[in-house]
Amino acid sequence: MADSDGRQVDGVNHATGKIYRLKLFFNNEGKELTKEEKQRLRKEKKQHKKNKKDDKGPPEKEKEKEKASVPAPSKPATQSPAHKAAPAPVHASESAAAAEKPAKSKAELRAERRARQDSERTSKHGKKEGGQQSASSKPKATPNELQPVVKRLPEHVQVDDPAALKKLAKKLERQQVRQIHSHVPLRSDYGYKVSLFSHLHQYSRKSPPTLQISIPATVIHPSIVRLGLQYSQGIIAGSNARSVALLHTFKQVIQDYSTPPNEELSRDLVNKLSPYISFLSQCRPLSASMGNAIKYIKKEISNIPSQCKEEEAKGKLQACIDSYINEKIILASEAISKYAIEKISDGDVILVYGCSSLVNHILCKAFEKQRKFRVIVVDSRPRLEGREALRRLVKKGIRCTYVLISALSYILPEVSKVFLGAHALLANGYVMSRVGTSQIALVAKAYNVPVLVCCETYKFCERVQTDSFVSNELDDPDDLIVTRNGKSHLENWQTVKSLGLLNLVYDVTPPDFVDLVITDLGMIPCTSVPVVLRVKNVDQ
Amino acid sequence: EIHEPEEVSVWFREGSSCCQETLARNQRFTETPVNMPGADKETDLSERIESFLSELKRCGSGAGSLRGSAETARETTALLRRITAQARWGNAGELMEIIRKEGRRMTAAQPSETTVGNMIRRVLKIIREEYARSRGSSEETDQQESLHKLLTSGGSSEDNFRQHFTHLKANVIEAINELLTELEGTTDNISMQALEHIHSNEVIMTIGRSRTVEAFLKDAARKRKFHVIVAECAPFCQGHEMATSLCKEDIETTVIPDAAIFAVMSRVNKVIIGTQTVLANGGLRAVNGTHTLALAAKHHSTPLIVCAPMFKLSPQFPNEEDTFHKFVSPHEVLPFTEGEILSKVNAHCPVFDYVPPELITLFISNIGGNAPSYIYRLMSELYHPEDHEL
Numbered sequence: 001m002a003d004s005d006g007r008q009v010d011g012v013n014h015a016t017g018k019i020y021r022l023k024l025f026f027n028n029e030g031k032e033l034t035k036e037e038k039q040r041l042r043k044e045k046k047q048h049k050k051n052k053k054d055d056k057g058p059p060e061k062e063k064e065k066e067k068a069s070v071p072a073p074s075k076p077a078t079q080s081p082a083h084k085a086a087p088a089p090v091h092a093s094e095s096a097a098a099a100e101k102p103a104k105s106k107a108e109l110r111a112e113r114r115a116r117q118d119s120e121r122t123s124k125h126g127k128k129e130g131g132q133q134s135a136s137s138k139p140k141a142t143p144n145e146l147q148p149v150v151k152r153l154p155e156h157v158q159v160d161d162p163a164a165l166k167k168l169a170k171k172l173e174r175q176q177v178r179q180i181h182s183h184v185p186l187r188s189d190y191g192y193k194v195s196l197f198s199h200l201h202q203y204s205r206k207s208p209p210t211l212q213i214s215i216p217a218t219v220i221h222p223s224i225v226r227l228g229l230q231y232s233q234g235i236i237a238g239s240n241a242r243s244v245a246l247l248h249t250f251k252q253v254i255q256d257y258s259t260p261p262n263e264e265l266s267r268d269l270v271n272k273l274s275p276y277i278s279f280l281s282q283c284r285p286l287s288a289s290m291g292n293a294i295k296y297i298k299k300e301i302s303n304i305p306s307q308c309k310e311e312e313a314k315g316k317l318q319a320c321i322d323s324y325i326n327e328k329i330i331l332a333s334e335a336i337s338k339y340a341i342e343k344i345s346d347g348d349v350i351l352v353y354g355c356s357s358l359v360n361h362i363l364c365k366a367f368e369k370q371r372k373f374r375v376i377v378v379d380s381r382p383r384l385e386g387r388e389a390l391r392r393l394v395k396k397g398i399r400c401t402y403v404l405i406s407a408l409s410y411i412l413p414e415v416s417k418v419f420l421g422a423h424a425l426l427a428n429g430y431v432m433s434r435v436g437t438s439q440i441a442l443v444a445k446a447y448n449v450p451v452l453v454c455c456e457t458y459k460f461c462e463r464v465q466t467d468s469f470v471s472n473e474l475d476d477p478d479d480l481i482v483t484r485n486g487k488s489h490l491e492n493w494q495t496v497k498s499l500g501l502l503n504l505v506y507d508v509t510p511p512d513f514v515d516l517v518i519t520d521l522g523m524i525p526c527t528s529v530p531v532v533l534r535v536k537n538v539d540q
Numbered sequence: 541e542i543h544e545p546e547e548v549s550v551w552f553r554e555g556s557s558c559c560q561e562t563l564a565r566n567q568r569f570t571e572t573p574v575n576m577p578g579a580d581k582e583t584d585l586s587e588r589i590e591s592f593l594s595e596l597k598r599c600g601s602g603a604g605s606l607r608g609s610a611e612t613a614r615e616t617t618a619l620l621r622r623i624t625a626q627a628r629w630g631n632a633g634e635l636m637e638i639i640r641k642e643g644r645r646m647t648a649a650q651p652s653e654t655t656v657g658n659m660i661r662r663v664l665k666i667i668r669e670e671y672a673r674s675r676g677s678s679e680e681t682d683q684q685e686s687l688h689k690l691l692t693s694g695g696s697s698e699d700n701f702r703q704h705f706t707h708l709k710a711n712v713i714e715a716i717n718e719l720l721t722e723l724e725g726t727t728d729n730i731s732m733q734a735l736e737h738i739h740s741n742e743v744i745m746t747i748g749r750s751r752t753v754e755a756f757l758k759d760a761a762r763k764r765k766f767h768v769i770v771a772e773c774a775p776f777c778q779g780h781e782m783a784t785s786l787c788k789e790d791i792e793t794t795v796i797p798d799a800a801i802f803a804v805m806s807r808v809n810k811v812i813i814g815t816q817t818v819l820a821n822g823g824l825r826a827v828n829g830t831h832t833l834a835l836a837a838k839h840h841s842t843p844l845i846v847c848a849p850m851f852k853l854s855p856q857f858p859n860e861e862d863t864f865h866k867f868v869s870p871h872e873v874l875p876f877t878e879g880e881i882l883s884k885v886n887a888h889c890p891v892f893d894y895v896p897p898e899l900i901t902l903f904i905s906n907i908g909g910n911a912p913s914y915i916y917r918l919m920s921e922l923y924h925p926e927d928h929e930l
Contacts, residue, residue: 196804380798381777387878401888402886403888404775404873406828406829407888410828410888410890439801439832480795488780490784498787499787502795502800504800
């Protein structure tokens with residue numbers, strides 16, 4: 001059996017997704033479906049789905065397979081026993097060979113599929129990619145207790161696998177609306193990649209992802225195109241900014257959306273959003289906060305009852321998005337500032353790194369409350385985000401000092417506290433943040449300076465990671481080139497065959513370097529992140 | 541200190557190279573003791589000393605000096621030899637006084653360039669040794685255990701070096717020539733040890749640009765295949781030069797920004813760095829960013845190897861906080877294009893970092909490999925304790 005055929009597909013929408021999987025199994029046995037047959041099957045499936053009101057399983061199961069989201073643990077577990085129970089009576093019928101006619105009943109088709117899945121599951125057990133079929137790793141236990149142990153590997157860390165790349169290309173092609181053949185473009189990698197990172201994408205800012213989009217881009221909403229370009233050029237940067245921009249753009253998309261006839265808003269809108277999300281992740285890999293936001297929106301959309309009128313539904317969704325932004329980002333930062341201000345005393349020398357909107361907010365609030373402190377801003381090449389933070393703080397009137405990260409050992413003896421922002425907090429307590437944060441935490445630990453990380457709870461992520469290699473983002477390597485005294489040594493680095501430039505964006509800080517994490521739920525140690533995640537899941 | 545623009549310094553550099561040329565030409569005359577008229581000799585000598593001092597003063601404006609420390613050491617020693625040859629002195633004591641006087645001026649011109657002071661102390665030690673040999677006392681008695689010497693001192697240290705010996709001058713000059721040959725061979729001596737420390741398929745990390753480390757790695761690359769990661773060391777980004785130079789020898793090189801040092805350290809097998817000075821306690825005064833590198837290496841239990849020739853060993857201790865650091869213009873860090881906020885912000889651009897000896901695994905120098913705890917012993921062989929303060 002070919003390896004690629006057994007791999008889990010990035011679910012697009014449940015209808016075509018299922019058909020995709022079905023097609024793969026048919027290919028296994030060497031038979032092909034013609035295009036008309038495929039379309040007929042597709043329509044049939046849709047009808048069948050519409051009749052199944054009780055079964056909320058499929059949409060959630062598909063949602064779990066969305067590239068951008070962390071799989072929801074409880075739902076699929078309930079769904080699989082349900083599915084298994086249904087075809088049980090029909091199981092006796094022979095799973096004849098494929099070449100499948102709509103003449104076959106849908107139950108029989110489903111039964112065949114299940115049988116094939118089972119056989120494949122057992123044969124795939126020995127293979128390394130076993131973790132990818134989340135269906136194969138569902139526990140039989142009660143849903144809310146255990147979570148599936150192995151999660152599907154996201155696409156953006158499989159760049160070195162040609163089969164995965166081929167699948168991505170196919171998937172992007174397939175994300176078309178009806179018969180229009182424009183598709184989401186596949187962005188190509190740029191330059192020589194350091195061998196340790198050949199599993200990650202490396203794009204150049206000079207070749208934007210919109211080069212191959214045809215005009216008019218009917219598949220992708222224009223505000224999404226604009227957002228994607230803003231991401232890829234670095235105009236919108238910082239996880240809060242990116243999430244808020246994404247949510248506002250989705251509001252616009254929902255506003256412009258109109259349900260096509262014979263479709264339900266709750267199903268179709270999710271399908272519509274998927275090519276947008278693929279496009280955005282081609283522009284720049286999605287952050288953990290964006291992933292959580294997308295998960296939330298999709299859940300809200302699919303929870304819209306079908307009797308709801310379109311205008312009402314749209315209004316509801318927009319209100320949901322607004323309340324999400326308000327609660328999780330704006331009010332959260334107020335709460336965090338309140339806690340953090342308790343930790344700032346008069347006469348403090350506070351060190352911050354780069355530009356974190358949350359940390360800047362905290363410092364400004366503390367300054368307004370008449371605390372006397374001064375700030376040291378540490379910055380690093382090539383992004384030099386610290387200059388932006390410096391401008392904002394100086395505008396407020398705070399006394400600031402500015403150094404580069406190589407001068408850290410010189411400046412740390414003066415520092416009394418370190419405040420760091422985070423991009424995401426991982427379930428094993430590691431803090432994923434801008435590259436250089438772990439270094440600051442390391443040196444601060446050596447000088448016995450307390451390190452406080454400020455992070456909203458919506459950035460908590462269920463992934464685990466122990467080093468900065470397996471999942472990271474590679475920025476444009478040309479950013480490292482600098483011209484000093486009219487000479488830039490690395491100008492033609494592409495022509496030199498043994499030279500590589502590495503421009504990492506994130507790194508992970510081990511929890512023993514971090515003394516405290518300040519969240520909107522309170523001040524917790526780094527290792528309590530899975531507790532918070534569990535509490536959040538139970539709430540939902 | 542006025543930060544002089546680059547063009548001026550280039551002009552002076554050209555001036556100094558023709559200065560060196562005349563030096564080379566004149567050497568042919570001074571090697572054979574010819575009696576030139578005294579006044580001419582003196583003015584010529586003081587001119588040379590002045591030009592050397594002014595070059596030293598200019599050296600400190602920015603990143604790595606315009607010349608490497610090896611060159612500075614060689615020029616200092618050559619100048620000291622000239623002083624020995626041309627200055628007027630009757631006995632060893634007077635010579636040492638002259639050299640000490642000039643030495644104080646030279647170290648004051650550029651305090652951060654410690655090789656100047658080191659060479660002066662070496663020459664003073666040479667003079668003491670030659671004097672002792674001429675007097676006939678054997679060398680062994682002078683090299684007793686330093687502790688023993690403390691208890692039993694009185695004895696020899698005190699004849700003030702007033703006796704006149706005719707061949708002292710020639711002996712001293714010969715010894716200084718030996719010192720010069722040793723200086724020329726240091727980089728080769730260090731690179732010869734490269735194969736003992738680098739195995740194949742290693743990932744080696746380094747920071748900034750050190751000519752010693754460059755030669756070390758290039759020598760190993762002739763026989764072994766390995767990968768080098770260079771941290772670029774902002775704001776001067778000398779790592780870029782290092783990387784391009786290593787690539788010419790077909791060494792797989794990757795350039796990373798300073799912020800990524802800890803992130804990639806987990807995949808590094810060895811850290812090999814150069815340094816500006818080795819301090820008396822075994823610590824380093826190295827380019828900024830080295831302390832972070834050393835801490836990251838310690839955290840991952842990666843060995844930290846320092847390639848430093850012996851002329852970088854200095855009898856200073858790192859306890860003088862205010863004289864340890866050297867700063868350059870902060871416009872490297874926050875350029876003038878930032879505008880208004882510059883008046884409200886303090887920006888710092890220190891050049892050096894202190895690395896404590898506990899973080900260092902090994903010193904590789906031209907006399908072999910040593911642990912940091914042995915440095916004090918090496919120092920007692922190179923310098924006389926009375927010369928620690930010039």
